[in-house]
Amino acid sequence: MMNSNLSRRAFIKASSAIAGFQILPSGLLARSPNSKLCTAHIGVAGKGFTDTSRIAADPRVEVLGLCDVDLRHLNGEGPRNRKDREPISAPSARKFQDYREMLSELGDSIDAVSISTPDHTHYPATLAAMKRGKHVFTQKPLTNNIAEARHLMKVARDKGLVTQMGIQNKATEGYRLATRLISQGAIGKVSKVHVWCYKDWGHDGAPYSGEDPVPDYLDWNLWLGTASKRPFLEGKYHPGQWRRSLEFGCGTLGDMGVHIFDTPFDALGLEPPTWAKATCREPNHFSLPTKTIVRYGFKPTPLTTKDFQWTWRDGDHSPPTGADLELPDGQNLPRQGAMLVGEEGRMLLPHIAGPQLLPRTLYSKLEKPDMGPPVDHYGQWIDAIFGSDTKPAANFEYSGKMVEGVLLGVIAGLYPEKTIRWDSKRGKVTNIPKANGFIKRDYRTF
Numbered sequence: 001m002m003n004s005n006l007s008r009r010a011f012i013k014a015s016s017a018i019a020g021f022q023i024l025p026s027g028l029l030a031r032s033p034n035s036k037l038c039t040a041h042i043g044v045a046g047k048g049f050t051d052t053s054r055i056a057a058d059p060r061v062e063v064l065g066l067c068d069v070d071l072r073h074l075n076g077e078g079p080r081n082r083k084d085r086e087p088i089s090a091p092s093a094r095k096f097q098d099y100r101e102m103l104s105e106l107g108d109s110i111d112a113v114s115i116s117t118p119d120h121t122h123y124p125a126t127l128a129a130m131k132r133g134k135h136v137f138t139q140k141p142l143t144n145n146i147a148e149a150r151h152l153m154k155v156a157r158d159k160g161l162v163t164q165m166g167i168q169n170k171a172t173e174g175y176r177l178a179t180r181l182i183s184q185g186a187i188g189k190v191s192k193v194h195v196w197c198y199k200d201w202g203h204d205g206a207p208y209s210g211e212d213p214v215p216d217y218l219d220w221n222l223w224l225g226t227a228s229k230r231p232f233l234e235g236k237y238h239p240g241q242w243r244r245s246l247e248f249g250c251g252t253l254g255d256m257g258v259h260i261f262d263t264p265f266d267a268l269g270l271e272p273p274t275w276a277k278a279t280c281r282e283p284n285h286f287s288l289p290t291k292t293i294v295r296y297g298f299k300p301t302p303l304t305t306k307d308f309q310w311t312w313r314d315g316d317h318s319p320p321t322g323a324d325l326e327l328p329d330g331q332n333l334p335r336q337g338a339m340l341v342g343e344e345g346r347m348l349l350p351h352i353a354g355p356q357l358l359p360r361t362l363y364s365k366l367e368k369p370d371m372g373p374p375v376d377h378y379g380q381w382i383d384a385i386f387g388s389d390t391k392p393a394a395n396f397e398y399s400g401k402m403v404e405g406v407l408l409g410v411i412a413g414l415y416p417e418k419t420i421r422w423d424s425k426r427g428k429v430t431n432i433p434k435a436n437g438f439i440k441r442d443y444r445t446f
Contacts, residue, residue, distance in 0.1 A: 037385060040065030040110045040134075042099045042125050044088065045073035045239070047139055048116030051166060052088050054378045055114055055137070061382065063090035064110055067102045070239065071217040097219050099125050103132060111135060112385060116166070118242045119249050121225050123148035124443070130155045135385050137378070139166035140258040141250055142396070142403045147440030149407065150427055153400035164381035164392040165399035167262055171377040174354030175263050178347065180369045181355060182267035183303065186362060187342030191305040193264045194325060196318035197256040197336040197351075201243040203287035208236050226443040244287050247441070250410050251288030252314040257406045260338055260351055261312075262394075265402045269301045272404040272424040273310075278412035285414075291315025294409035305343070312409060328358070411438045 037060050041052040044066050056063045066088070068074050074095045076087045096102035103113070113129035114137040115122055123143045129136050130152070142165050143149040156163045169175055182190070211231035214220045220232045227247050235241065243249030264270075275297040280289040296310040313320050319333040324341050327333065327348070334350035346358040357363055381392045404424065412420045414435070421431040429435040 036060060036062040037112060037382060038062050038064050038110045039112045039114065040067065040102055040106055040129075041114045041116070042067045042102070042129075043073075043116035043121075043139075044068045045070065046116075047166070048073075048114075049088065051114050051116045051137065051139065051378075052090075053086075055382070056089055058379060058382055060386065063088070063093045065096065065102045065106050066090060066093045067096040067099045069097055069219045069222040071097070098222055100128060103128055103134075107132075112137070112162075115139065118223075118238075119144045119254060120227050120242075120247060123152065124226050126152055127155065130159060130161055133159060133161070135162040135381075137164045137166060137381055140399075140403075141254040141406055142258075142399055143407075144248070144250065145438065145440055146404050146407045146411075146427065149396075149400045149403050153396045156396045162381060162384045162392065163396040164377070165394040165396065165403075166377075167259055167394050167399070168377040169259055169352055170262055170266075170393050171375040171380065172352065173371055173374070174352070175349075176371060176375065177369065178263050178349050178355035179267040180371070181357075181366070182264065182340065182347065183269075184369070185303065186345075186357065186366060187340060187347050188344030189303060189305050190264075190268060190340050190342045191308060192324060192339075192341040193268075193308075193310045194313075194320055194339040194341075195257070195260045195264070195311070195337075196313040196320055196333075197252055197260060198315070198318050199252040199256055199336075200290040200315040201249065201252040201255050201288065202290035202292075202315070203244040204281055204290050207284070207286045208233055221446055224444070225446055228442075228444055246286060246288055249288070250407065251292070251413075253292065253294065253312065253406055253409050253413075256314075256336060256351075257312060257409070258403060260336060261402060261406060263349060264338055264340055265405070266398070268303045270298050270304075270405075272401050273298050273408055273422060274424075275419050275421045276405075276408045276412040277419045278409065278416055280413050280416050282416060283414045288410070289315075289413055291317050292409075292413055293317050294412055296405065296409065328360075411435055414438060 039055060039061055044052050045068060055061055066074060112135040115125045116139045117125060119141060122138055126136050126138045143152065210233060212234040214232045223238055237245065237248065243251060243255055273296040277295045279293040292314055294312040298308055298310060300306050300308050319335065325333055325339055337350040340347040345362045348356040348358060384392050408420065408422055415432060420429055420435055423430050
């Protein structure tokens with residue numbers, strides 16, 4: 001039973017009562033050294049709670065808007081809000097269910113927007129903010145499909161906006177050290193990259209059926225957004241299972257592949273892949289597989305061999321086995337991570353941990369690089385908005401290219417055992433014309 005203070009009527013009444021209040025007058029520019037960076041936030045539970053809280057904690061920031069289709073989230077309640085968390089500190093913020101209303105009503109009083117919603121809403125919400133000239137922080141995997149990622153890259157470039165995709169681990173010292181060591185040739189030219197994750201964000205059964213009453217704390221139409229209309233089903237989409245659905249999420253590859261691809265992709269200076277081939281169950285055009293192997297082809301770089309190979313495994317296919325993956329002293333591979341195989345040795349990079357060089361004698365040949373001061377993923381974005389010369393490390397120009405490769409693997413899963421040949425310059429699959437229907441999607445008016 002929903003708490004009465006969460007009813008839509010009470011919410012609208014409370015929101016309207018503060019509708020005219022703003023802590024700063026409209027029109028202040030974030031680039032002014034005397035002003036606050038005024039922000040609005042779309043999606044404030046789960047990862048959205050983390051993103052909003054971390055941005056709000058910066059003393060240069062003033063939060064003016066919070067938006068979530070689930071009223072429980074706006075009130076710090078519900079299953080996606082941990083009881084041990086302090087509520088988001090945003091005393092001046094107005095609350096909204098519809099991000100379009102928030103962006104319209106707050107208008108020039110905000111400078112930047114964070115988007116931490118299910119994948120299918122990343123693009124329309126991010127684009128709506130960017131069209132208004134707002135700097136954006138958008139959670140991974142940036143978008144639900146390749147055309148959307150490419151378009152956001154273009155808009156950011158054309159408007160000169162400061163962007164950051166939410167892959168916070170990129171700022172950790174372990175990942176930055178691994179990037180530095182790889183780019184400096186610590187293991188020689190890299191011939192293979194194995195990347196894997198144990199998660200099984202998919203559904204191999206029949207399409208969901210039935211219909212449940214929509215809770216009065218949730219606006220189901222707004223949750224669906226531009227996606228096709230379908231009945232609400234308790235526990236199947238909202239709040240946490242949407243990654244399994246082809247239209248809403250990108251499976252384990254979109255969830256964790258983005259994190260685990262990032263360091264080797266960046267360090268090796270890769271561009272989007274030229275082909276991808278998946279091993280998985282036959283497609284049902286409804287949900288993603290619970291286990292997949294995807295092999296990729298990339299153009300070689302100065303840090304790779306000419307026959308460079310890249311393989312992703314998830315679900316029951318991970319962790320991988322074979323000579324490339326053997327560890328000394330009876331060690332086991334981590335449940336998710338990467339192994340880079342070079343001409344002079346290997347690098348194991350567990351997810352959210354520092355690199356391990358194999359054989360260990362490689363350490364004797366290295367001087368630990370100067371890593372400089374700690375990096376904050378959110379602060380880096382805010383610094384750039386205020387005029388820092390350092391670009392955010394996961395800006396859309398970079399992250400869009402990396403995500404393009406991840407999403408090509410999702411498309412390959414719709415054509416098992418067929419090589420999907422990709423022309424990144426034209427943004428087209430060249431050998432299976434029908435596959436281009438999954439490069440972008442139709443949008444429902446809502």
